[in-house]
Amino acid sequence: MEERGSRITSVDVIPVGLRYTHDGPPTGFGGAQWTTLRYALIKVCTEDGLVGWGEGFGYNVLSATVQVIRDTVAPLAVGRDAANIAGLMASLKHTLHLFGRGGPTHYALSGLDIALWDLAGKRAGVPVAELLGGMQRREIPAYSSLMRMPDPAAVARACEKALSRGFNQLKLHEHTVEAVAAAREAVGEDVELMLDVNCAWTPGEAQRIMERLVRYRLKWVEEPIYPPEDFESLARLRQRVPLPLAAGENLANAWAFKAMLASGALDYLQPSVTKVGGISELRTILTLAEMHGCAVAPHSPYFGPGLLATLHLASHSPLIDQVESFGVRLETPLFGAIGLPDANGMIRIPDGPGLGADPDPDVIEACRIV
CATH class of the missing domain: 3.20.20.120 (Enolase-like C-terminal domain)
Structure with missing residues (x-):
């Protein structure tokens, strides 16, 4: 049964590059030299005014993760019940398995799932733990x-x-x-x-x-x-x-x-x-x-x-x-x-x-x- 006000009204992705320093010369992983730490933040809003935040893996594949969230995951998630985490995630994983059971498709789904748990904790008034x-x-x-x-x-x-x-x-x-x-x-x-x-x-x-x-x-x-x-x-x-x-x-x-x-x-x-x-x-x-x-x-x-x-x-x-x-x-x-x-x-x-x-x-x- 859907909880009152828990329907998803929007799913937005915000790519960020956090500035940092470390003890050594410029370096990075995956064949790239990093100047910032690049993440895909996901913002999920529901009818009752709550906002949940998630994160899909970024770094060198940030642009791919962002595009999957914007073009594929967000349209499928809007209008669904954010409180039914298991049902929604199972449905999306099954629907999108043709496009990868890992990689940017799964990174995008990871970010959505984290945001749904954030929403669930806020709705219940307790920590996710x-x-x-x-x-x-x-x-x-x-x-x-x-x-x-x-x-x-x-x-x-x-x-x-x-x-x-x-x-x-x-x-x-x-x-x-x-x-x-x-x-x-x-x-x-x-x-x-x-x-x-x-x-x-x-x-x-x-x-x-x-x-x-x-x-x-x-x-x-x-x-x-x-x-x-x-x-x-x-x-x-x-x-x-x-x-x-x-x-x-x-x-x-x-x-x-x-x-x-x-x-x-x-x-x-x-x-x-x-x-x-x-x-x-x-x-x-x-x-x-x-x-x-x-x-x-x-x-x-x-x-x-x-x-x-x-x-x-x-x-x-x-x-x-x-x-x-x-x-x-x-x-x-x-x-x-x-x-x-x-x-x-x-x-x-x-x-x-x-x-x-x-x-x-x-x-x-x-x-x-x-």
Whole structure:
């Protein structure tokens, strides 16, 4: 039964580029040099005057995500019941599956789903975590996810600066043993180090290099093999080298995670709420992970509503013991200090209705990409 006033009247997408600085020269991922952090904000309005905010994955595919929201998702969502999240999302996923069960189509649906949960929390007057089953914690540790650096010396300097800002868990985006060695020497033995390779190696290269990395006691090695769908090679690697493996930011939906879990390839699952289908799909992935006894370390190098959604999922789920915080300093934060680590590397879970905060309209206008 439709709740009074919950019919969707508009779905708008606002591309933004948030300005930032970091400890190193200009860099980026996916073959591009980043000057801003680019996100697709989704604004969903309902008949009763409520506004929900979501985020579809952006960065190098921002324009594609924006176009799918404007041309495909918005026309299908307007007029539907925002309170029926499960029904609406199931209908849209089925209708649009011909155009991709991942990629920009699913990124757009992810943003809509997050906005619907924000609306649901606001309508109920409770945080999203309460709708998920209850807030099990009020704050959570964050690890600093550093940008890629040009050489081992720069890696060491970036790690030292991250420690000075209160972090005791750091993730590198490097490809060499020398860079990891420099990081471990800089931070000492008590700091947790993680390594994200971004699918840089073949299976043979991964085994050879990771055997040399064992001595540096990494908490996990992330996406060591290309292509990321090669679950069999990941499983063999996990058996042969005593380092925990993590992956999942490039998996499209819960069905893909089901297959990866069945392969026994991973110690940590890394779904991205702005990619995988939003809060609803990530909730399913958490259930799958629990059934397989696998930890979850969400992919969340963003600072929009997707980060707040990740925090609410982390507040609810005991499978998540830390969250990813992009190792940059925002010049234009969308939520002020909300969602950002404190001096001890902890992030407080927003406890207001819905996601707990709306984007600052002045920041949106200052950072809007026309």
